[in-house]
Amino acid sequence: MIKEILLGHETNKRDLDDWDLTLTCDHTVRLTQHRDRRSFSTSVVPCPTCRERRGVVEAVHVGPTEDPAGEVRRERLAAELRAAEAKLARQRKAAARTEQQIAATTKELGGTQGSSGG
Numbered sequence: 868m869i870k871e872i873l874l875g876h877e878t879n880k881r882d883l884d885d886w887d888l889t890l891t892c893d894h895t896v897r898l899t900q901h902r903d904r905r906s907f908s909t910s911v912v913p914c915p916t917c918r919e920r921r922g923v924v925e926a927v928h929v930g931p932t933e934d935p936a937g938e939v940r941r942e943r944l945a946a947e948l949r950a951a952e953a954k955l956a957r958q959r960k961a962a963a964r965t966e967q968q969i970a971a972t973t974k975e976l977g978g979t980q981g982s983s984g985g
């Protein structure tokens with residue numbers, strides 16, 4: 868818990884993605900925005916070279932801003948893997964329950980056949 872507090876400000880930075888933007892003046896700038904956004908949200912950005920606002924021709928997603936060792940990517944993949952494994956475990960349990968149900972019903976059906984029913 869203490870670790871989370873200490874790393875609090877870093878966590879925010881780690882939620883940022885780098886984007887390489889090609890502008891209408893043919894300059895390229897690197898900007899960051901929150902990972903929640905799947906595409907770059909701004910269509911006009913200030914160009915530091917021209918010192919003017921330029922339209923964004925192309926936005927290329929570079930990746931996490933604070934991810935020198937690919938840690939954020941690994942964590943995300945690990946989380947996806949855990950979620951998929953949990954889903955598989957649930958599906959296996961459901962399948963096992965269905966199998967048990969089939970076995971029980973088959974047994975019950977077998978029991979009704981040929982019984983004198985007295």
Ligand SMILES: [Zn+2]
Pocket residue numbers: 890892893894914915916917918921
């Ligand atoms: Zn420019």
